[in-house]
Structures are given as structure tokens and as C-alpha cells.
Amino acid sequence: MTERLESREKVTGTARYAFEYPVENVAYVAAVQASVGRGEITAVGTEAAMALPGVLAVLSCENAPRLSDPPDGELAVFQSRTVSYRGQFVAAVVGETLETAREAARLVHVEYAPEAPDVRLRTDHPSLYQPGKVNPVFPADTEQGEPEEVFNNSAVRVDVTYTTPAEHNNPMEPHATIALWDEHGYLTLYDSTQGASTVQSMVAQTFGLDPSHVRVVAPHVGGGFGSKGIPKPNVVLAAMAAGAAGRPVKFAVPRQQMYATTGYRTPTIQRLRLGADNDGRLNAILHDVVEQTSTVKEFAEQTATPTRVMYQAPHRRTSHRLVPLDVPTPSWMRAPGETPGMYALESVMDELAIATGIDPIELRIRNDTDREPESGLPFSSRNLVACLQEGAARFGWAGRDPATGVRWEGRKLIGTGVAASTYPAYMSPNRAIARAEPDGTFTVRIAAADIGTGARTALALIAAETLKADLGDVRVELGDSAFPRASVAGGSSGTAGWGTAVVRACEALRAKLNGAVAGGRGGSSHAGNGAIPPEGLEAAADTGAELKAREKYARHAFGAQFAEVEVDADTGEVRVRRMLGVFAAGRIINPATARSQFIGGMTMGVGMALLEESVMDEEFGDFLNRDLAQYHVPACADVRDIDAAWVEESDPHLNPMGSKGIGEIGIVGAAAAVGNAVHHATGIRVRHLPITPATLLPDL
């Protein structure tokens, strides 16, 4: 148990976030959003805005500088007159103060030739198409055997459609940037991002700069949940505005503007068919997904991919179809793909358990597999069954009465539910530097991001272990693109990818130290022996080749989630009384921050199950609930008793630490566990999220 190294700075407010850097002569940006859902901009009236004292510049498609090569359509800020969705940035003001900028933004008058936006996702949409791949690089469709025929001939068939709404990431810290250009045309960005190196390269491409001329600084980030994985239009806007005003600028996206401009999870419509024998053994699984993208850029959520991993079945089909709508581009949100996909799959498994009369844990055990069903690859490790059994013992599952709608406490109905979790153990190539300082301490540098996950602490522990040094003698510096290039804090890959580079750099440093100090141990007591030059000793690592050489395994973390809910029979209110997650995620580097990751994900899953829904207005074409008063994430009162545990897992096929990612698996399956518990409590099977009093009351 190691407490977060920057705890004190964070709780005392001295940890500095992007917007807080003191910058001389700084100006402020306010953005104007499109007030039509689709159309062309016919004129931009800036006179009233420019007349306001303190306004430095007004930018729009009528005067914005041409960008060089924006890597995606959302970053082509002000490059066209086309409005692709309501809320798109169409103009911006730079002002001496934030208040001036915002008032001037209100005075910018944009005229449009509007058209009716098409924003409703449906399975019979004429523009439905098969994407070339789904996020990040998976095939859109896969098929094995004869799934339709085998399903039709199965003794037990479940054929149901689940839907999930659009959901927004809502990190506490909004997307925020300070942009400064120096006299040589070099750009510095203090940015709230999950990947300094990624912002560096994508912004460089956007403005036609050499990447070495862009520096991105982000030592502390107040959450992202995927929405800060790649730069969003606000970063480009900040850099453009700083150029136009000839001044450094600050731009924090107001919470209300985040709902259109910084990403969200696509709504999904998922048809699932499970065909099984009477003993619950699956013969066929079909998982067909319809979801949305924008007209600006394709984003295809990999919703059906967990179905390629979870259960044995000789006949299988997964498919993804997209509808391009006049909506903001969906993007990554905590466990894209697995989160909506496993909600549906694990709910349907519960339906199959009831259809076959088999306990839902036993059903999952019967369909466990030691090879990844679709690829046929062996799992590097798979401890789903251990998680289910350990969880069942801790939660008190034994003797559960499967009857629904029968456990009353006063006017409340009580029920329990279980669901499995899974998430891939991704890993990306990374670089790192380790230094031995003349004072006996060590410094590790890598452009990784700590978005509140505890990454800094985990990397320090990894470095200290490799260097055989005291944790207090190791300093980890991250969140700066000037450091060795690192992958994004996404795909739960940070600790694995960055950690491997840190291990290799530290090993190389030890080797150097051993060479430099005759008989030296390469450990922490190198100070004062005269062998460390005044400028220190440094070693670097690049894990690209090592990753390419890895053996072929299916690498995934697994877990099991248990929930007990109470449903008020008069009001339909659902409260989660207790929740337990048990995970098998390789070696846990730091139990303190790992537990926070798990229960944080589970809490987000409770939100998904019961609260979260971004409501699209079909007339106007934008999301209506645009602040934390209207978009509900769980409050403390919603999280009564939540716990996470993990089973020991030793997996030699992962990385030097033996770790799998833990940032996302906590949310995967959580909503299904809650939904299954609601069914157990009430007998009502809700197949669309969130589960609310409005949904339940008519059937209670």
C-alpha cells in the first residue's frame, strides 16, 4: 500500500493543472457554438463583438488561418462554412478577460442557411454501413461456423435487443489549454490531456510544424475517461487564437460546451441471440450492433468485440453497423466497446440462466474456455472462474433463490445479480530515461500521463524495485512531451506500456552503474563514491522491438461483479445496497490506487445502470442535459457499500511487471450486474439504460 505520491499537493491545491499556470500577458478565449444542427454559415457578424472594449480578435471561417493537415475532421477548426452538428465551434473571441471574451462571444452574430438535422439512431436508417474496422483496429464483422442455422436449431434460444443511450465522460477538470507561441514559432501548450506525446504530434501535423517545435506540458490532469485521449477542437482553437491575438491565451471549455465538443459514448442498439443446449452449453452466439458516428469523422465503437473473447461456442457472429448522423463525433469513454457490449452480453447471459434454470455463475463456468474462442489463441492467463467463485464466497451467493419479485423488506423488493468483466491487456511501445543523480537519487522521465489514476506512484514503485532503491530516492517526472515519447493513458495500457520502458531504462542504468563503479551494486548507495559524474548518469530505453517480438497470446483481464439492489415498489427508485468486484488483472502494483481504480469504474457502472443518459433533442439536434445538475453521475449517497478485491494471478507472458491494466475493467459488467439484480428483485427485465422509476413504475 503506497499512498499517492502527490496526495499532499492535490489536497492542498498546490498541484498545478493546465489552466492554472501563471503566464504573463495572457488573454482569454470564449467559443461560439453553432445554433443550427446542420447547414452552411452565410455570414459572421463581428462588429458588435469587436466594438466591445478589451476584445483582441474574433475568429471564424471568414478569417481563420488555413491549417496545414488536421489529422481528423474535428480538428479542422473554422476551415469550412459547413455546420456538421449543433454546438460545433463556429467562432471564437479572444479578450483581455474571460468575462469580456464571453460577453463578446454572445455578441457574435452568425447567420446560417439551416437544414433539418438527422440525429435519430435507428436500425432501418438508409445510411447504415459497415465500417472498415472498429476501434482501434478490429474487423467490423466476424463469423465462425453457421451461427444463424445453429441458433435456430438450438434447444434454448434467447433473442433480444438491448439499447444503451449516449453517455458523456464528464471528467471533473474540463478540457483546458494555455497556448503560447514564442518568437521562433515554437508552440507551448499547457494542456489537460491523457497523452502529451499524442497532442504534440497531432497538433504539429495540424499546424504544419515539426513536432520538436511543439511542447505539451501536463503533469496533473483531473480525469479524462478517454475524452482527453486525443486532442479535441479546443486545443487547436487555443493555439489558433494565441496566434491570431499575438498573445498567450487560456481556454477552458465551459462544462456546457463539453457535451458537443469533447466526445461521448455512442448510443448502441444491440441484438443478441444465444442458442444453447438444455444444460446451458452455448452453441451459437450472434451479436449485431448498430451505433452512430458523425459526418465529420468516423468513430466505430468496438461494442461486439468482448463477445469474441468471453465464452466458448462453435458458431459465432459479431457485426457492427454505423449510421453517420448530424451529431458530434462519438469517441472513447471508459472501456469503449467492452462497456456497452458486456452490458448487453452479460444481461443476456442472465436471461439464458433463467431460461435454462441454471445458476448464472454455473452457466458462466460451463461456458468458460482456455482459448480465445475466435482467434483460437491460448489465453496468457484467464481466471474468470476464480473471480466468480471468490466473489460468490465473499458476497454470499450460495443458496440464492432464483425466484424473482419475492424478497420484500417493507415496501422494498430486494435482489442480487452477477456479471462478468473483461478487458484486453493492451500494451504500446514506449520510451523512457532513467538517471542516477550525483546526490544518490534517481530520476525517471517519460511523457506518460497521470490523470488521477496513480500512474506516477505506480511507475515510481516499478522504478524503485528495478533499481533496488528506496521509493523516496526515486523521482518520476511525467506529463511533458519533452520527455521520452509515451503512449496515451488509454486502453488501460499505461502501467504496462510505460512500466516496461521504465523497467528497461532502469535495467540499462543499473548495467551502466555496475560498469562505472567497480564492484558497485548499481543500487541506491552510489552516492559519494565518485563514480557518478556531476551531470549524472543516464540510460534510455525503447520497447518497440521488445513488443514486436512478443509471443502470440490472447491477453485479457477478467472479473466478476456482484450487486444487491433494493427497488421501492411504490416509487420505482433503485438503490444499490452493496457491490463487490473481484478481478484477475495480473500483478497489482499498488493496492491503494488499484482499489480506487476498480471501485471508481464500478461506481461509473452504477451511474450507467441507473442515471446516465445524454438526451438528444430531435428537433434541435443537440444534447439537452449539459451540466452536472442535469447529467447525473452517482453522488456519494448512491454508493453505499462498494468493495473490490483481486485474485492472485501470475502471468509470465505480459511484461516485466506481470501486470494487466486496471483503469477500465471496473466499469465493464457493472451495469449488467445491477440490471440483473433489478430483475431478480422485481421480475422486470429492462433492456434499455438507464433503469429509472419511469421505466419500472408501469410494471411494478
Place this chain on the structure above:
Amino acid sequence: MRPFTYERATSAEDALTRHDGETYYLGGGTNLVDLMRLGVETPARLVDVAHLPYDEIQLTPDGGLLIGAAMSNSALAADRTVREGHPMLAQAVLAGASGQIRNMATVGGNLLQRTRCSYFQDTAKPCNKRDPGTGCPAREGEHHNLAILGHSEACVATQPSDMAVALSALDASVHVLGRAGERTIPMDEFHRLPDNEPERDTVLEPGDLVTAVEVPPLGMPSRYRKVRERASFAFALVSIAAALDVREGAVRDVRLALGGVAHKPWRAWRAEEALRGRPATRESFLRAAEAELDAAEPLRDNAYKVPLARNLIVRTLTELAERAEAAEPGEGTTS
């Protein structure tokens, strides 16, 4: 945000003299300042009245309470007299917002909260309440948490204050200092139904300053219950303020008000009338609830509020009746 001036009133009379057409009184600012940031409210002048000496509860000669309008919501909810004599009021206040917001929010400001309808809060969309005559997109759009009672073609918004619902059931009255002097407005007449003037939430006239809320003694068990998707920090789907006096199995007196269903706290006069003198049974409560909700005109997506309100009336009255049954006579005033 439109530029504005900020002034501190030195007295209630001084506040009135500083008030012109584009002036807003500022209490805790927990709603007004948000709306100013959104551009929904664009006052030219804010006159701060939060520090005026109306931050206490005085006992009235009849045993009721005179609650100062500048008192914080936290202080009101924590007050022992309120908790003991009018528990539903303390419960209602605590059911609203968060601890931090209740520390800032004043009693007067709480009464004057504006609707949370999302169309009202977005200046890029039409809204008859914000911009009279532009239309009401909520009728056909998103309205799952809007009104089922007393709405009009022009507006289907709901009044968001929990405290106001309890005050309505408590027969409270609002003390107002206006250009013509002091006057008192019964709580049930303070907020309006939208009719053709949804821009007017209340009957207050320009310059009117709320100085206090007077609450008569209650003398029977009471309860505030708020239904919401999130367990805390959410506005009501439906809420109920109820008090019930049962003697020898019959309803001697009853107070019922609903929140989250209308443009004002909905005093359930019909249900109350249907209950007085009737047996305190589930059947009576159900009939009373149905009598009240007969007038409901749910919209496409908020019909669930009708059975929700019905169940809530029956459940809350049943619990209060059970409590009365369990209590010895004369102990009915404790919660």
C-alpha cells in the same frame, strides 16, 4: 456575461430605492449567478440583500415561526424549533441541493429558484418563460421531468424548490416589502400557474423584497419525501409534503402538497377535502389521491408521474397513520 453593477443594500428600504427595471436582488446567488453565466438572466444591477438582518427565526405569539428571508438553508434545516415543530420543513430543505449550496442559499432565494427545464436554460432555443412568445419546445421535446398538473399551452415547466412545497403544505405566508409597503401573500398564492404569462413565476411585483416567511404551528406528525433517480443532489421527479392528524381512526386534519408536478407547489386541496373526517385507511388515501390526480394531464413521456404521485400520497399517509396509531394521544407533534 453581460456587465452589471454590484451594490450592497444597507436596509430593506434601501434595497427598494436601488431597484429599477433591470435590477435583481442577490441572495446566495446559487441559482441567479448560474443563470447569469448562461446568459439566461442579464441584470444590469445586482443589489445584495443576503447580509440584511433577516437571518433569524422568531417565534410568533401563536407559536408559529417567522423565518428571516436571508437565513441560510443550512441554518433553517438545523434549527431545533423547526426540526421539532415542523419536521417536514427541515426534511424538505435537507432534501434539496448539497451541503455547500445550502450553506450559501437563502430562504428568500430558495423560494425564487427558476425552473430547471433545459429549454429555459439554453438561450439558443425558444422558451416562453425566458423569451415570451417564442414557443415551448418542451411540449413535444424532452419533458420527462416536467409538469402533469396545471400546465398551459405556453409552458410545462415545474417549480424546483423543495422548501416551497413544505411551506405550501404548512399554510405558510410570505412577508413582502414593496413600493406600497408591507404585505403578506399566502404561500399557495405566491407561485403562479403559467397560463399565458409563464415568464412570471410568482405574483411578486418589480421591486418587491421578500423579508420573511411565516409558518403557523402545525401540531401533527409530518413528513417530506422526495423521489428522484439519484439518491442525493437531484431535483424531484415527484415529492410530497404531508401532515396527518388521526384521532380514533379518523382523519381529523391533513395537509398535502406535491412537488415536481406543476409550475407551483401543488397544494392537494381536493385530496385533503376528500380525507377530512374519513377513516384513516389505505382505501381512503387511495381515493383521495385519485380525486386529486383526476386533473392530471400528463405529457407524452411523463405519464409515470401520475402513478408515482398516487403511490407517494398513499404510502406517505399510510406511514403517518401508522405512526399516529403507535403514538399515545398528545404525542402527535413529534416526528
